[in-house]
Amino acid sequence: MRLTPRDNTFFDLLAESAGHLVTGSNILAQILGADNGDRKKLVKQMSEIEHKGDEATHAIIKRLNSSFVTPFDRDDIYNLASALDDCLDYMDEAAERIVLYKINELPDRVEDQVEILRRMAELTATAMPRLRSMSELHDYWVEINRLENQADKAYRKLLSHMFDEISDPIELMKLREVVEVLEKAADAFEKTANFVETIAVKEA
C-alpha cells in the first residue's frame, strides 16, 4: 500500500467534522416542521453543533501547521477542512435566519433543498473515514455532484416560484435569503467532494 497515514488524528478529526454535518442537517429538517417555540430551542442546538464544528476545524488546522509530516498534501487537508466547515456554517445561518426573520410559512420546495442537504451530509460522513484507506470514494463524489445538480434545479424552480407567487416584498426578501444560504450549503458540499477527488487523484 502506497499510503501510510502518518497522523491518524487528521482522519478522526475530519470524520468528527463530517459527523456534525449529519446532526446539523437533521436539526435543520426539524426546524422546518417545528413551531416558533421549538424552533428557538433547535436553533440553539444548531449553534452548539456549529461551535463544535468550529473547534474541530481549528484543531485540524492547528495540527496541520504544527505537524512536520502529514498524510496527503497540506493544502488539500486545509481546503477539505475549510469546505466541511462551510457546509455547517451555511446550514447554521439558514436555521438562524428562519427564526430571526420569524418566517412562519416556508415554500414546500425548501424541504426538497434540506432533504438534499441531509443526503449530502450522510454521504460525506460515510466517505470521510474512507480517506484512511482511499477506497470506495469514487461513488461518493459522483453522487454528491449529481445531488448538487438536483439542488441547483430545485433552487431555480423555487426562485421562479417565489418571485411569481409572493407579492409582499419584505417576505420575499426574507425567503430569498434563506433559500440562497441553503443553495450555498449545497455548493459547499460539492466543493468538499471536489477536494476529496483532488486528494484521491493525487494518491492514485
Add this chain to the structure above:
Amino acid sequence: MRLTPRDNTFFDLLAESAGHLVTGSNILAQILGADNGDRKKLVKQMSEIEHKGDEATHAIIKRLNSSFVTPFDRDDIYNLASALDDCLDYMDEAAERIVLYKINELPDRVEDQVEILRRMAELTATAMPRLRSMSELHDYWVEINRLENQADKAYRKLLSHMFDEISDPIELMKLREVVEVLEKAADAFEKTANFVETIAVKEA
C-alpha cells in the same frame, strides 16, 4: 529560453476555457436584445457552453493533480483555471436570472456592463495562448484592470440610477441581482488577469 512548457495540454485547455468566455459573453449580449421566446433558447445555449467550460476546468485540474511535471506553479494554474471558470459561471447565472425572473426591460446601462464583459472575454481569449511563450501579456492585464475600473463605475451609476428610478421593490430586487452578478463576472475577469500577472512575474 527559461521556460520549457512541459505539458502543452494545459495551454490548450486554458485556451479552450477562455474561448468559451467569448461565446458566453456574446450569447449574453444577444439575450439583452432578444424577446422572451428567443431568450429561453439562448439561455439553453449558454447553459451548454457553461457545461463545456466545467468540463475543461475539470480536465485541467485532473491533469494538474496527476501530472508530475507541469509548466508554472501548480497552484497558479489551479487558481487561473478556477478564475476562468468563475467568469463563465457568473455570465451564465446572469443570463439565467433574466429569464427566470421574466425581466422584460433592463436598464440601458446593463448593456454597458455586458459590452465590457465581451471586451474582457476577447482580451482573455487572446492572452491565454501567449502563456506558452510568456510574451505580450503585460498589455493584457493592464487593459483588463482598466476595464474593471470602468465596469465598477458603470455598476455604481447603475445602482444609484436603479434605486432612484425603480419604485417597484420586487422589480428592483430582480434587477439588483442581475447587475450584481454581472459585476461579479467583471471581478472574476480581473482576478484571472491577476493570476496571469502572478505567473508572468514568477517567470520573469
Add this chain to the structure above:
Amino acid sequence: MRLTPRDNTFFDLLAESAGHLVTGSNILAQILGADNGDRKKLVKQMSEIEHKGDEATHAIIKRLNSSFVTPFDRDDIYNLASALDDCLDYMDEAAERIVLYKINELPDRVEDQVEILRRMAELTATAMPRLRSMSELHDYWVEINRLENQADKAYRKLLSHMFDEISDPIELMKLREVVEVLEKAADAFEKTANFVETIAVKEA
C-alpha cells in the same frame, strides 16, 4: 532566534496596509455622523485610502512572486495581504453605498458595528509590526475573535430589528446591504487574525 526576517520590506508593507485600515475605519465612523455634503468628501477620502491599500497589496504580491527568499511561507503572506485588502475593500464599499443610496438615517446599532471595526483596525495595526519578532501576537488574535463574535451578535440584532421596524422595502434593501457589507468587513478582520495565527503556529 529561529526566525531571520530576510526581507524587511514585507513587514513594512504589511504594517502600511494595516495602517490604512485605521484611517479607513475612522473615516467610516465620521461618515455615520456627517451630513450629505460632508459624506461625499469623506467617501472620496475613503476611496483614496482604498487605492493606497490596493497599491500596498500589489507591492506585497509582486515582491512575493519575485523574491527568492521570503520570511514565512509564501502562501501565508499572500493570504494575509489579501485578507488585509478585503478589510479595507468592504469598509470602502459600505461607505460608498451609504452615499450612493442617499441613506439619511442609519439604525443606531450600525454605529456599534463600525465601533467594533475601529477597534479591530487598531488591534490589527498594532499587531502587524510584531510579526517581525513574532512576539505578543496571541492576545491579538484572541481579542479579534472575541470582537468578531460581538460583531456577529450586533449584526443579528440589527437584522432582526430592521426587518421588524422598517416597513419601506426599498429602504430595507438599502440598509440590508450596508449592514451586510459591514459584517463582511468584521469577518475579513477575523480571517486576517487567523492567518497571523497560522504563521505564528508554524514558527513556534
